Amino acid sequence: MSRYLMIDIGAGTMDVLYYDDVADLHYKAVVKSPARLITETVADTNGNLAITGCEMGGSPLSAVLKERAKTARVVMTHAAAATVHHDPSRVTASGIEISDERKVSTLQRQPDFTSLVLADLDRDRLEGIVAGFGVPFAFDCVAVCAQDHGVAPSGVSHLDYRHRLFTADLEQTPYPHALLYRSDEIPAAMNRLQSIARSAAHLTTTEIYVMDSGMAAILGASMDHxxxxxxxxxxxxxxxxxxxxxxxxxxxxxxxxxxxxxxxxxxxxxxxxxxxxxxxxxxxxxxxxxxxxxxxxxxxxxxxxxxxxxxxxxxxxxxxxxxxxxxxAPWGDNMMTGTVGLLEAVRRRKGFSAMTYV
Missing domain, CATH: 3.30.420.40 (ATPase, nucleotide binding domain)
Structure with missing residues (x-):
């Protein structure tokens, strides 16, 4: 192992852990979650919204977009609209318009529209956080965990579908780290994790992994001293x-x-x-x-x-x-539970020597 960046994207906070085993150091930060940040941005604006980007988490964000659609135009690309619901008809029923990338990009340049880009990972923001650690923005591995309900087949509960996807893997490999996926292994139904992996591809890293946040927390908590x-x-x-x-x-x-x-x-x-x-x-x-x-x-x-x-x-x-x-308090910090779980999952996946998080 060498330089690792672990990111736990929650509803309230985004927890960041940097670990360098060669230098034997780690740094950490707890900041406002991406969904909460964008929700507040929407609340601070007035009028029409033109939104590109991809699926991200956060029901409060969906709620504020639906509320805005009652009094102004909210136009989203198909990819961004998945944040509100995976069924486009449910999105448009709330008054939100769905259009192609070209049209929405054109609207973003209009003076009567506020432009927004949805994504759980923002390179500029992450660069600022890592700059505060005083280390280079270059990593051997970036791993991210988040809650992904999955895109269920029509008529199937997304919660039940997601659960069955997870338990199928756990039946084969009964360890939390079985739900750590390299960027080319993510199940197609896990649209949010797929979106995160694509966003992470814009970071300076050799490898990208994603994981369900619940399983990361379970593994991280079990690493407590x-x-x-x-x-x-x-x-x-x-x-x-x-x-x-x-x-x-x-x-x-x-x-x-x-x-x-x-x-x-x-x-x-x-x-x-x-x-x-x-x-x-x-x-x-x-x-x-x-x-x-x-x-x-x-x-x-x-x-x-x-x-x-x-x-x-x-x-x-x-x-x-x-x-x-x-x-x-895994590694001395309750808020690092998910990131410690990510790091331990990557360690196990790559077969590195055992670590003690004290």
């Missing part, structure tokens, strides 16, 4: 938009669940953690509650769990739980 030398661990990451819990048993992913953070309480999470370990969660039941789903490969039993470790910017939800929850 409190989990060292333990066989059966239960990790929980409560992020701005999504909450994931997982059982790691002898290094393998035994079970996991995923919810929207706004839909869970501390009491509900406490129940979910017990039920996850005892094998009482079913995918269909979690979907019916509005969650993303659940998966069980092996039931370990709650009594076998040696530690419950929580990470994520909203982990305060679990502070009042009667369970003995340990507040984790």
């Amino acid at each position: 409190c989990c060292r030398n333990l066989k059966t661990i239960l990790v929980l990451d409560i992020a701005t938009s999504h909450t994931v819990g997982a059982i790691i048993d002898a290094g393998q992913l035994a079970a996991f669940f995923e919810y929207h953070t706004h839909a869970v309480t501390g009491d509900r999470i406490t129940t979910l953690l017990r039920d996850l370990a005892d094998g009482r969660l079913t995918h269909d039941a979690i979907l019916a509650e509005g969650g993303h789903g659940a998966y069980t490969r092996r039931i370990v039993g709650f009594a076998a769990v040696e530690i419950i470790l929580a990470t994520g910017p909203k982990r305060r939800l679990i502070r009042s739980s009667p369970l003995p929850v340990v507040m984790g």
